[in-house]
Every structure is written in structure tokens, then in C-alpha cells.
Amino acid sequence: MAGDTRDVPQYERHLQSLLENLHLHQAELEMQNDELRIANEKLELQQIKFSGIYDLAPIGYFILDKTGIINEVNNAGISLLETGKGVILNNLLQSFIAPDYRDAYHIFFREMLNTGVKQSCQLKMNSRKGREFYVQMEGITVTPARSLPLQFDIAVMDITERVQAEKVLAKTKERLELALEASASGTWELELDTMKFYLDEFNYQTCAIPGGKFDGRYQTFINLIHPDDRASVDQQFRVALNSQMPIDLVCRFDNQSGHTCFASIRGHVITEPNQPNRFIGIMMDITSKRKLEEETANAKLDQQKNIALATIHAEEGERARISEALHDSVSQLLYGIRIKLGTLLDAENPAEVMRNVYELLDLAVVETRNISFELAPAILSDFGLKATIDEMARRLSTPKMQIRTKLSRLNERLSLQVEANIFRILQELVNNALKHSEASLITLEVKKSKIIEICVSDNGKGFKTARPEDIASGSGLASIRNRLSLYNGCLDIESKPGKGTVVKIKLEITPE
Numbered sequence: 001m002a003g004d005t006r007d008v009p010q011y012e013r014h015l016q017s018l019l020e021n022l023h024l025h026q027a028e029l030e031m032q033n034d035e036l037r038i039a040n041e042k043l044e045l046q047q048i049k050f051s052g053i054y055d056l057a058p059i060g061y062f063i064l065d066k067t068g069i070i071n072e073v074n075n076a077g078i079s080l081l082e083t084g085k086g087v088i089l090n091n092l093l094q095s096f097i098a099p100d101y102r103d104a105y106h107i108f109f110r111e112m113l114n115t116g117v118k119q120s121c122q123l124k125m126n127s128r129k130g131r132e133f134y135v136q137m138e139g140i141t142v143t144p145a146r147s148l149p150l151q152f153d154i155a156v157m158d159i160t161e162r163v164q165a166e167k168v169l170a171k172t173k174e175r176l177e178l179a180l181e182a183s184a185s186g187t188w189e190l191e192l193d194t195m196k197f198y199l200d201e202f203n204y205q206t207c208a209i210p211g212g213k214f215d216g217r218y219q220t221f222i223n224l225i226h227p228d229d230r231a232s233v234d235q236q237f238r239v240a241l242n243s244q245m246p247i248d249l250v251c252r253f254d255n256q257s258g259h260t261c262f263a264s265i266r267g268h269v270i271t272e273p274n275q276p277n278r279f280i281g282i283m284m285d286i287t288s289k290r291k292l293e294e295e296t297a298n299a300k301l302d303q304q305k306n307i308a309l310a311t312i313h314a315e316e317g318e319r320a321r322i323s324e325a326l327h328d329s330v331s332q333l334l335y336g337i338r339i340k341l342g343t344l345l346d347a348e349n350p351a352e353v354m355r356n357v358y359e360l361l362d363l364a365v366v367e368t369r370n371i372s373f374e375l376a377p378a379i380l381s382d383f384g385l386k387a388t389i390d391e392m393a394r395r396l397s398t399p400k401m402q403i404r405t406k407l408s409r410l411n412e413r414l415s416l417q418v419e420a421n422i423f424r425i426l427q428e429l430v431n432n433a434l435k436h437s438e439a440s441l442i443t444l445e446v447k448k449s450k451i452i453e454i455c456v457s458d459n460g461k462g463f464k465t466a467r468p469e470d471i472a473s474g475s476g477l478a479s480i481r482n483r484l485s486l487y488n489g490c491l492d493i494e495s496k497p498g499k500g501t502v503v504k505i506k507l508e509i510t511p512e
Helices: 002-052 075-081 099-115 160-182 201-206 218-224 227-243 287-342 350-375 378-383 385-396 416-436 468-474 478-485
Strands: 060-065 070-073 119-126 132-142 151-158 185-191 197-199 247-254 260-270 278-285 402-408 441-448 452-458 490-495 501-507
Touching (some): 132 160, 185 260, 201 278, 227 247, 378 385, 385 402, 416 452, 416 478
Antiparallel strands (some): 119 132, 185 278, 247 260, 441 452, 452 501, 490 501
């Protein structure tokens, strides 16, 4: 028993140590419980914050676990995906990413997981209703208390309008570049504060910059301009700069081969916040255009000269024809009348002589009327084109050669000048047919719609239409071509030996 008494204090000490360890573990457990409670409170607070504040946010917010599954989403995120919250939760966010953008999403998620640093990217997503939209996605790793799992907070902003605007801008820029390239144009820019002048590479060629090097000085650019235009261009630039008005001018440059180049310079002032004012514009090489304009002007002058010469020749021809008609018809008739009257006193039958004189006088009147009709038919101004054409056909028809008319929609009058030109064209074509075709039938067709269509055909001997220019010069059609030029007209001749001739004309008549 004495030995047992000695062991009691040792046993008590051991028991005391166990009790102390038990209390220590209990304290640690209580501390862990406190930490868990605090973590739960933080989680609840976060969820309350998410459901309270983030639900009111205008952009979508998602909470993901470390596998990418959606644990929480706000109202804006639900609206983006166009479905219910129950469909979104417990699903991978990846399932809403467009297939061709999922690789980019995987890189975004992996970098966010591995680095713990805020990540961002642009993606395309699909809503549950099939709508495609572009988003700016930003995310960060959130580490709660050590007892809670890792999570990711992700913000999703719809940038579809911005992306579409950028695409439109890119297309517009591309089209502008193509247009500038197609129009032989380049851009330039002048900073108003520093007078720094920028030229693109295309303008290097237009301005003939020596060695392809430009120092960017405004005065250097002015010195590149042709000496005769230099002062004027500088003055126009300075006036535009001072008044901040657009500039639009044409000047010359001498290129490296010594040839003169014409350039059109246009520009206007651009004012942007926090940016220096700039004068920007385009420079277009219009040398070819200028040459074409000069050639067109020269061609127009040549055409006017040709028309004037043709008019002179036509007038001389008309005078010769009038002289011939008067000499061969009216003059001969009058000479015959004079002879008849000279024999009247000695005639055995004066009445017969007077009858012959009256017959000759009637013929003279008819011939005079015919000449007058050819010169300026009064019937044209009084009764119009249709009646004049019919009258010409009646006067020129003979038993061996008939002229027929087919006239359509000519009841409404045109201007007298237009009707006179159409009549002269028909008159010239009929005279050609009478002189050269040996035809027994000539048909005149005139139809008015949006244009005037004329067709003169005959059943005569025809000819070989090898070269239209030879036909025109050989058949007296030069005056017709000059009349056609007044109305943007065209002429076509079809003829074969023994098959007759068809002349077709179209005139564009501008309404008055």
C-alpha cells in the first residue's frame, strides 16, 4: 500500500495534463467554429451584396467555381443569356460561348486560375434564343476563408454595337483606301500649332519629292509646287488656316522626269478634345483628267469648226441649187413666155398664143412654189411636221416613182427648230434616193416616243456599204451628221447591191 501511495501524485499530474490538452483542443475547435461562422457570415454577406447590389448593375456578373460552373448570376447576366436563372446555374459558362471563341475563353480562364491576376478578353456569346453578341469579359480569382472553396468573379459587358461600329469603320476605311488608290489620291495632314506637314507615300510621287525624303516642313511642301502656282497656293492655305475654312484648289508640280503634273488639293480643319487642331485632306493626281478635258475641249472646237464648215458648204450648195433651179426652170419658162409674147402681134391666132403664155405662167408659178417649199416650207410652221412630210411626198411623187409615208405620234408639236431639222434630214435622204437609187418606191417612216426614230428605205439598186465614212462623204450626208450631233443622234445605213437601201436614224429630243 505504501507503494501505491507514492504513485497517486504522478497519476494526478498525468490526468491534469490530459485535461489541459482537452481544454486546448476544445479552444481550438471553438476557434475553428468561430472562423467557420465568420466565413459563413462573409459568404452570406457576399451573397446578399450580390443579390442586392449586383442585381441592379447594368452589366452581367457571374460567380464561377474552379471548374467554371456558374454558382450565381445577376439580373443583367440573365437578360444577356435570354433564359431563366434556373437554366443558367450549375452550367458551365463555356456552354454560352460561341464555338469559334472557346479557345480564347479557355486561355482567359486558365490565366485567371494560374496567376490570380485580373484577366480580360473579347468573346462572342450565344444566348439561349440563338442571339449572337460580342462581350468584353473581365474576371478575377477570389480566395475566401481557407475553409471555403475557390471562386471566380466575372463581369460581362455587351459590346456588340461597338464591335459592329468598328467593323463598319474598318470597311469604310478599306473602301476609302481603295477609292483613294483607284482615284490616284493620297492623304495629307497639317498641324496648325507646329505647321508640321505630313504626306503619305502616294503623294511623294505626285509632289516629286527628291530621293523620297520629306522633312515634314510646310515651307518645303510649298517649295515643291510649280513656281507659277506657289504664291497662290500659299495664300489660299493661309487664308483657310486663319478662317478655318475648307480648302479646294488645283496646282501644278514638276515631276522628276520634267513633265508637269496637275494635282487637286482638298481639306478641312479637324477639332478634337485634348488634340491639337489639324488640317487634313486628300491630294489627287488629275493630270490624266486635265489632258482628257483639254482633248475634249479641242475635239469640241474641231467639231464646231466642222459644223461651221459644213454649214458654209451647205449654204453654198443651197445657193447653187437655187441658182440651178431658177435657171433651168423658172428662167427658161419666163424666157419662153417672152418669146411667145414677141410673136403675139404677128400671129395668125393670137388667142392660141395667149393660151400657151398662160400655160407657161402656170408652170412658172408651180416651179416657184416648189422652190419656195424646198427653201422654207410655210406649211411647216402653220401645220406641223406631219403635214409637211406628207406634202413633200405628194410633190415629189411621179407615176414612175412613188413616195409613201408612215408617220406615228406626230400630232403633238415639237419646237419649230427640231421639226425643221427633222424635215431637212428627210429632205436630204429623199434627194439622195432620187439622184442615186433608181428606185420606184421610197418609204418614209417617222415615229416619236422617248426618242425620234426615222427610217428611209427604197427598193433601188443599192450599193456596197464597206466604210460608213466613205458613204457619208460620197453621198452628201455630212450635213445630216452635223444635225445629228445637235441631238446626240446616231445613223445606220444598210444596203446591198440590187437589194435597195435602208437608212435608220435615232434622235434624243430634250423636252422644252
